[in-house]
Amino acid sequence: MWITQLRSPFESITYLxxxxxxxxxxxxxxIYQASSRGDVKAIRRLQKTLMNSWSAKCIAVRRVTQDNNGKNTAGVVAIAILPLQPRYR
Structure with missing residues (x-):
């Protein structure tokens, strides 16, 4: 049996x-290492890669919708952070 088959859906979401x-x-x-070297060309290229990366976009969306504790928090009204299981129902 594969290890992924033993995980519940919530554990696989956390792993993702x-x-x-x-x-x-x-x-x-x-990016930090390139900036400490002073390699401007590498910095620009890596920044462009970061801006277009799917991983960074997913993290940004999650932070805006789930992790913000501000007054105008996006997501569920009056609940800033939902636990993992109610979020995916």
Whole structure:
């Protein structure tokens, strides 16, 4: 049996979020390393890659819709952060 078959849907969603964050973090780290080297061409290229990456877009949407605690929070009215299971019903 594959390990992915043993996971519940909520565990696989959490795993997906972690992998997206890991990919985005690695790209941001590469941008920082290029800036410390002073490699402007690499910085621009990596920034463009980050702006167009699907992982970064998913993280941005999640932060706007779930993690904001501001007055005009997008998402469910009067509930800023939903637990994992009610969010995916």
């Amino acid at each position: 979020q972690q992998s997206l964050e890991r990919r985005t973090y690695k790209l941001q780290k590469r």
